[in-house]
Amino acid sequence: MKGIFSVLVENRDGVLSAVSGLFARRGFNIDTLAVGETDNHEISSMTITSTGDQRTIDQIEKQLNKNVDVIKVRRLNEAKSVCLEMMLIKVAYNVSNRTSLIELCQLMGASVMKVAPKYLLLEYHSDPESVEDFIKVLKNYGIIEIQRTGTIAMEK
Amino acid sequence: MTGAQAMVRCLQEEGITKVFGYPGVAIAPFYEGLYGSDIEHILVRQEQNAGHAASGYARMSRRPAVCVVTSGPGATNLITALATAYADSIPLIAISGQVSSKLLGRDVFQEADMRGATRSFVKHSYLVKDPDDIPRVFKEAFYIASTGRKGPVLIDIPMDVQQAELRKQFRYPEEVFIRGYKPEIKINPIQLKRVVNLLDQAEKPLICAGGGVILGNGEPVIREFCEKFNIPLVHTMMGMGVLPKKHPLNFGMLGNNGKPYANRAVGRADLLIVVGARIADRAIPKPENLTRRAVIHIDIDTAEIGKNVGPTIPLVGDLREIFALMLDAEISRKDDSWAAELEEIKRNTVDTRVFSDRLVDPNLLVQKLSEKMDEDAVYVADVGQNQLWSADNYIMKEGRFMTTGGMGTMGYSIPAAIGAKLVCPERQTVAVCGDGAFQMSMNELATMRDSNADIRILLVRNRYLGLVREYQHYNYDSHYEGVDLKEWPDYGKIAEAYGIPYSECSSNEALDEALDEFLGGEGPRMLVCEVDSENNVK
Known part of the structure; x- marks a missing residue:
């Protein structure tokens, strides 16, 4: 299945590598990744898409949430987005x-x-x-x- | 005030009285700050052991402990200890010196990208670039390390930041505000109600306690819960000590290195309550088998839930809060035949241990040692056969059993025991290791003497890297390759070199006397027990 994650992160050095490293370390796949600042220059927004089974997609969300530099994770439903x-x-x-x-x-x-x-x-x-x-x-x-x-x- | 002085002040604000470390140029300003302060620095003999000693200290004091290293090789040497602490959820604050911020990224002398290198082994990491950030960073680091699922936090500080003057007045923050980190989890009342209902209906509930129970200071409440509702308990290796071994509701360690009756209890239970355990491969080799019956999984870390086994009901939160609520819940336990059934199984389980009469039998050794140890003694098992013999035969009383269950890092026991002993000098502390692990950490005998951490070291000697040898025996047709430690060193001379009273034991008959001498008196001691290399765990 496909997972689309909209992720708000601290706009700091090392955060992108921390997030992508998390995927690498746990063997999750990144299909696409787009990053940009939000209206608040301290916060960046990432859209990450990934594919995997239900357990993998759930784990990605949970592991992203654990990262201290990750402020908010939202899982998007493709049909409703x-x-x-x-x-x-x-x-x-x-x-x-x-x-x-x-x-x-x-x-x-x-x-x-x-x-x-x-x-x-x-x-x-x-x-x-x-x-x-x-x-x-x-x-x-x-x-x-x-x-x-x-x-x-x-x-x- | 310089950055270095601010770092020391932060540690004082956190109530830190001891740090374990190894200096170098890039961290020298911090050491200048330590000079003359009331914080005691314990010089280890290799950086990895600063991390392990801090781990022992943190586990005993149940608070974050601090280790300090310099940049480059000093910092990279620490990584194994960070990975070890991370796997076991031990709260550490690791401070590493770094080259000057102006030189970062230029591959100058002793530069290593510590944030990058430790990313998957720490809960969080900081590279401090402004001395005015120091108070906030330290406050956050201690908070992150010690809340939620605990773990190590790295603070990498360039030398010039340590030397620079703070522009603002030093003020240690009272509160922490981190947008992306909210460890306080509200317990979901609906889930809790479902758990209580399941417990109410279950005929054969069983608690499976992991290391998280001890990390979350949950032993008393779990004990009360087990006793109030007459619910039996099994535990993982890291969960040893949640209940004493002789407690009537303790049915031992589960898993492929555990007790057969513990695994049978898991097999027969109609409701498994997993608390603070990740249900990893060593404890439950086939987690998919568990899903056939009801599993409640209680953990502080949402990500642990469903990582290895899909629970019927997940319950996320602080286990002390959860169990306090469950203690007050209406749970009727109709009869107590379940505990009796398990007791029956346990009684009828034949003790398959056959004590070898060649040299010292390792099972008998651990059993006798633990019988003779103080009620509140601290036992630190290293990694290898000695660890499995320890877990299998240790008679847990009201003390502590510590080992590294997640990473299995050889050489953990001696530095960790030193750290533990420094928290509670009055408690008997024994490090048990094999000859492989001892030789990985024997440099720390000097640290032990320096710091007056008078631990007792029991070396289970079989002249091999025993667990690998055993693996080669079963899987590679006894092709023993690279595991023979031969005759070296002369341990008596090693002990003598460090001024440690030393003795040897090479028969079961002499064991009582040897152990009495080993545990008696004052000061450090070392006992080498000769074990036949043909003794395997399985």
Whole structure:
């Protein structure tokens, strides 16, 4: 099963490594991790997604809660939350497929950030599943480079 | 006031009178602060033992104890002791010197990233970069170490921070405010009611007490509870001492190194009340078997619940509070045939111990020793066969049995016994170790003499790393590799070098006299009992 955790932490040095170290030490998997300051600069917010069985997901929540630098842990239900991920991606094109690529971008709502002689640099954000699907389609053109932010999520 | 002076003041504010340590340049300003203060520094002979001695001290005093090391190798030497304390939930404050904050991260002489290195072995850690943070950090560290599930806390302090003057007036905070740490857990009244109902209905309830009971100072309340409702108890190795061995409701240690009747009690119980135990592999090798009947799991640490076994009812909170509430609850215990049934099993369990007549039998040794020891004596078992013989044969009275159950760190007993003895100099304190563990910690005989911690050291000598040898015997066709300690050293000469009265015993017949001499008189003593290497635990 998938676990989405929204975690408030102290915005201090070493906290990110403490949290990620906790996952490593107990053999938990981090699928995605996104971190940023909140409106209070002393506090950062993390969205962590992980997969595992029920026991693992429960343990992740409990172990996160034990960490002194972790202020609050919330487990989000995917259906009841807005989950978003953003990516930058360079996609190769040639004369024959350029039009179809641009049409695809329009269809998906991806923005073209730069047109280079041999590739387009696209920005795309959506729910994690759509991002995955979009990448699959873009593979047909040839992906040169990809940067993803990881999921951020918020309860509706 | 300098940072170093502030550190000393903080320790005084916490009522610390002794620290265990090993100095170096990066912690030298703190030692300058200690100089002339009323805090006694006990110089160990290797940093790991500063941690173990502090562990013994903390367990005896039931308060956090302090160890101090310098940066780099001094600090990394301490890590094993921190991991040991963490696994056993022992409250320690570890202070490590660090290179100057301006040099951090440049790999200068004796720099080691202690926060990073100890992350999974401490409850929390600090790297202090501003001397004005010292009072808050110390207050928080003591609070974190000693509340909730206890454990070690590291304070890493760069040398320049120790030397710098505080800009503000020193003020030790009275209260702690940590956003992410709220150890006081409100007991869930619905869960409590469900527990009481289950207890009320159960015909064969059994308490399984772990080390958490002792850490939470819960022995008296558990005893009262067992006696009031006539509920039998078994315990883990770390839970030894919750009830005396001869108490009619104590059915011994469970697990693969425990008593058969204790394990049968677990098998027959219709309700298991696990208190302050993690239900790890050594105690219950197949925790999935437990889920077939009702299990109540009481712990201060939410994360322990369901980690190894899914309980029917979890109950999180301070066990003294929980049991005080349960003592007042309406629990009817219709008949007392359950305790009688277990008593019957215990009586009929054949004592399968066959005392070897070659040299000294280790089972008989522990039994006789513990019979002769004072009512409130402290027994510190090391790790290895000696530990298992101790746990199996020790006749627990009203004293303490200490060992490292979680990490199994060899060389624990001597430094920990020194720490324990310094808390209660009047109590008889015995460290029991094998020849492997002794040779890992014999440098601490000097610490023992220096600090007048007159412990008695019993060395169970079989000239092998016995437990590994036994493992190789059963699993690798007796291919003994790397376990032979041969003839070295001459222990009598080692004892003599430290001015410790020494004796040897090599037969069961001579045991009484040897033990009487070992336990009698004043001052430290060392007894080596020769045990046949063919004696296995199993």
